[in-house]
Amino acid sequence: MVMNQAKTLITDLENIRRSEMNAETKQGIVPFQVLLAYDGSPHARAATEMLADLARGKPACLEDCHLAMLAVLPTQYITGHEQLQSALTQAADMLRNQGIQVSQEIKAGNPAASINRVADEIRADLVVLGAKGLRATLGILLGGVAQQVVEYSSCPVLVVREPYRGIKRLLLVTDGSDCSQKAADYLARHPGEGTPRRFPLPEDVEIRLMHVLPPSIPSEVTLRAWTMGPEALYPPPLPAVEIEELEKQETRFGEQLLAETANILKRGGLEVKSVLKRGDAASEIIEYSKENQIDLIVCGSRGLSEVAGWLLGTVSRKLVHYAGCSVLVVK
Secondary structure: OHHHHHHHHHHHHHHHHHHHHHHHHOOOEOOOEEEEEOOOOHHHHHHHHHHHHHHHOOOHHHOOOEEEEEEEEOHHHHHHHHHHHHHHHHHHHHHHOOOOEEEEEEEEOOHHHHHHHHHHHOOOOEEEEEOOOOOOOOOOOOOHHHHHHHHHOOOOEEEEOOOOOOOOEEEEEOOOOHHHHHHHHHHHOOOEOOEOOOOOOOOOOEEEEEEEEOOOOOHHHHHOOEEEOOEEEOOOOOOHHHHHHHHHHHHHHHHHHHHHHHHHHHHOOOOEEEEEEEOOHHHHHHHHHHHOOOOEEEEEOOOOOOOOOOOOOHHHHHHHHHOOOEEEEEO
């Protein structure tokens, strides 16, 4: 029964997608497809509140938006279908009241795998879900479902933490990688001929753009000895003047990167304030977001130095796990 309903959901969404594509192709605008994973948890409710709040401003990128609400019950909890259906309907009605087209469905299976599979099948432009579900272990910062969805999703993922208090301050982090470029484009681009929609930002949002330079090289690092057989190897210390010149080069690169990325955002009609820091990237970003009450961090899924086989970069993984606010990972 549940599996048949799931197949019906996918078929309905595909039909809606085709009709929207046919209608919008005449205007040169690609529809915006969102998948909201919902389980009735406080974080999932916060995700619903965020989408409803963003829709209140009627941004152009949410015109003709279609939102698919998917609730997945693990097979052993299939008896909770009715309770979850009631919660799903209430959340869907909240979004419909803001003029968003909503389809809703419950299916059985592995939650993370099901979410990513449906996202691929409906060609979602964005997956939205709460940071922790109802079954998350007490004290954990990120639920297992959210972790797996972010890791393996083929489209941008918005991980929302409760409570939702609006998006007043947004922090976009960049390191010059292709994924960072995609993150900037995802915020700045406007609907156009064959162009996907951008993320629906509030008109009054304050945007900070941040780049973190590598940590300074302590002098004691250059004075360490390495054992080479029975003897120790003492490499010559790196002159202070060379360290200083290296850091100047890094600073020039960071300033140029910030300027170029800021221009991308400004061409999209967005005002931005640039921030340059030095240290461990994830730690600096998380500390800055706490000190400046950032509501949403936006980052690329992988940076310049990531191992080719990793689907999600070290910095973005840490941000999703440990940041105290919502995080949007762009792929």
